[in-house]
Amino acid sequence: MQEKAWSREELEKALQEAKRRDMxxxxxxxxxxxxxxPHQAGVEAFLRFLDTNLGDPGLFPGTRELERRAVAEIASLLGSGSARGFIVSGGTEANITALWVARELSGVTKPEVVLPETAHFSFEKAARMLRLRLVYAGVHGDSSVDVDEVRRRLSERTVAVVGIAGNTEYGGVDDIEALSELASEQGIYLHVDAAFGGFVLPFLRELGYRVRRFDFSLPGVCSITVDPHKMGLAPVPAGCILFRNEEFLESLQVESPYLSMPVQCTLLGTRSGASAAAVFAVLKSMxxxxxxxxxxxxxxxxxxxxxxxxxxxxxxxxxxxxxxxxxxxxxxxxxxxxxxxxxxxxxxxxxxxxxxxxxxxxxxxxxxxxxxxxxxx
Ligand SMILES: Cc1ncc(COP(=O)(O)O)c(C=O)c1O
CATH class of the missing domain: 3.90.1150.10 (Aspartate Aminotransferase, domain 1)
Known part of the structure; x- marks a missing residue:
């Protein structure tokens, strides 16, 4: 690091230069x-709540309440009045958190996850971190997963099945209804990655498009990833992980003795209250x-x-x-x-x-x- 502080002009020049190179x-x-x-209301809320830390929510109960309300709004969009979760940094953190819960709940020693070959690479990160073996199932010509193949790939080591509502490359939507039936029948955790589709599909349906069901209205769905910083129009970073109910979160609890709350359930410690406030502001403005x-x-x-x-x-x-x-x-x-x-x-x-x-x-x-x-x- 340089010894002396830069002048405002020097700093401005460097920032302008960087901005000029960006698209x-x-x-x-x-x-x-x-x-x-991002939506302007989200930008303004983000700036106002820039100094808040939801890793220490006792200090920022107002911001925590905005997060709770934002999560409840997103849950209601996705067919649930009782789902719980958090505003997180994005789809990657949400998917990691979901598989973390699935693994914790299973107690299996060499855990496997069955997922479509169209799955986002964040699952590969999750698998490496959580020591999960990924078992891929093939997809049909329309890019939706072959549910029969998913069934064939299940084993006593399977701790979760993943379905995608809006896959990254094609926007394809898996037959989550069939996956939900399969998961319920076999007693397996089902996670739906709707990082992109979560803020598209409910509105397409309202516009009269034929849309596959993918949300908590399907009884087998345990968790959903949905990203406000994609089609939700919130500033980056803003993802959301939702669990069907509070109990799923218990397996994530870690004691946080020197902070304002006794336990934490999120992957991140210090985390952005600005993101939560921004998501709330955009949802309410839209x-x-x-x-x-x-x-x-x-x-x-x-x-x-x-x-x-x-x-x-x-x-x-x-x-x-x-x-x-x-x-x-x-x-x-x-x-x-x-x-x-x-x-x-x-x-x-x-x-x-x-x-x-x-x-x-x-x-x-x-x-x-x-x-x-x-x-x-
Ligand atoms: C379906 C899906 N899931 C997860 C992710 C990862 O999201 P993020 O880049 O916000 O971590 C993406 C990103 O494009 C995605 O398309």
Whole structure:
């Protein structure tokens, strides 16, 4: 570290330089991300609660109450009046926490988790940390898991089954209803990763789309990951882990003797009250109606892009939600788009993948179509 403090000008120059190199959501060129420009109410709440620490909630009972209310709102969106949980740093922490509970409850010595091969890589992190063996089940052509294969992969060591509501690459939704039946029948813990889909599917359903059930209304579902910092429009970091009831949390309790509460149940010790306040503020500022409007617009853009891609001779996967995957028989669209400054990602199978987040407006889609027209022969 340098000896003397920098002047404000020196610091400003360095920050500006860094900002100049970053991409911005407002450009409409970020098509690879599941995050977006946060809602202003969330930004303001985040700043106001910046100094709060939910690892020591006795000092910040007001912030703790905002977290409790935010969690209850998200739980009610996902079919439960009694689920409990926390605002966490994101989908990774939420998935780790869920598998941690599943393993603690099982008492199995060489635990295994059965999950779709489309699962997010956060499960690999969870598995390494928790010493779980991951047993992958294959998926159908629509990217949803083959439930028969899940059944075949179960063993006496299985401590959890994972289903996904909105998989990262395709937005695919597993048959959680069938997984719930299977889990109930076998007495196995079922975790649903709805990190992305949790703030999309309920609104798609309200908009009249046919949507698979995936939430606590299914009796086998023990926990759900859902990320406010994705389609929930909250500032990063903000994930949420929900458990069907309070009892699931007991297995996580660690004594926290020198703090204001006797026990902690979260992976993190010191944790952001700003995130919780921001999630609360965004939920209250949006309401179901606000989210429905956002999802409607994202889907309209997704379907518009799909139409245009088909017209240009691309092969397009049928979208489950606002994620579109496509490829061209002759051109590598990912390479061509990146060369022109568009951030797009690639699926493991090599296709181009774009996420039509709320910062991607109709005019951006139209610009993108012009570029695609140039690159498609
Ligand atoms: C389905 C799913 N689960 C979990 C995660 C991990 O979330 P995070 O990056 O917030 O830790 C992602 C991230 O894209 C995801 O798509």
């Amino acid at each position: 911005s959501y407002s450009s409409g060129r970020i098509l690879s991300s599941m995050c977006t420009a 309401g179901r109606e606000g989210y429905r409007r956002v999802v409607e617009e994202c889907m309209r853009n997704t379907l518009l892009l799909r139409e245009e891609l088909l017209r240009l001779g691309f092969r397009v996967r049928e979208p489950w939600m606002n994620i579109l995957v496509f490829e061209h028989p002759e051109v590598d669209a990912v390479v061509e788009l990146r060369r022109r400054g568009w951030a797009v990602s690639r699926t493991r199978a090599g296709e181009a993948r774009v996420v039509l987040m709320p910062h991607v407006k109709r005019e951006h889609v139209e610009e993108l179509v012009e570029v695609l027209r140039e690159i498609a022969p």
